Amino acid sequence: MEETPLETLPALPRDADGPMFREPWEAQAFALAVRLSEQGMFTWSEWAATLAAEIREAQRRGDADLGDTYYEHWLAALERLVAEKQAVASEDLAQRREDWRAAYLNTPHGQPVALSAGRE
């Protein structure tokens, strides 16, 4: 980023005092990181370093990083830290994701979705 000539940098995204979270998952991911740090799984400095690393990687992959993808970086940092701290392994996360997906597909429309429905 430091090498980019000034004039080629995009304009600043702007917003009014909008809602803090655009979608519920952003709020959930936010709360998980705050809570796990409060409980001592990682320090806030570790968190900030991991988040900064995820942001840099996303930029390398071509993310314009205008703030709208911020909670995606946040979630990636969270997944990385819980794996590093051996709280949740990435294979378990992947399996659980597929269980949830199956649970949705197995649940009739309008019914509450329970994880158990994905394991039938």
Add this chain to the structure above:
Amino acid sequence: MSHDHDHSHGHDDHTHPPSETELRVKALESLLVEKGLVDPGALDEIVQTYEHRVGPRNGAQVVAKAWSDPGFRLRLLEDAGEATATLGFTGRQGEHITAVENTPEVHNLVVCTLCSCYPWPLLGLPPAWYKSAPYRARAVRDPRGVLREFGTELPEEVEIRVWDSTAEMRYLVVPERPAGTEDWSEDELAKLVTRNSMIGVETALTPAQLRAREES
């Protein structure tokens, strides 16, 4: 149960799964809860707090008090964490805060070049532009240009100081008190203090700007 549902049944025989990202969050949260590593009630409390209770009106009260009460202003500039705690603004990301005061000679601007460190108890969560790469890069390299994009023109002789926040230290800008507010109460003054003025990309509202805002 198999997935080979018949499309002639319409959409009633399954629920459309949410996005990949939402599935990832659900997976992570359900595993952490199952392992007893996180309490769902505590998560709800955090979301509630940051959606509804903590926001830039807290910082505005702090600034208005600093404008009105010289003793508080000194305490704020000396140790902002301690001074804001006496007003009840404590909590996450609020332990290490430095207040930087704008004067006719110096204008302060806050950024977090690495991620998005920000004084949550005073300003709530940061706006999207604060977290964006263009702001993070340009605030340091071209602060005057950034200010201009926010409509803030400063005389050439004003020095701009840029403060880079970290997980260890966060900053609150105390904007200059606008002229014509000498007899205003703290509550009235607080209305002039916008979130952007406490990040340093704008100045506080003038009484005329506030009137225009309230009428629109």
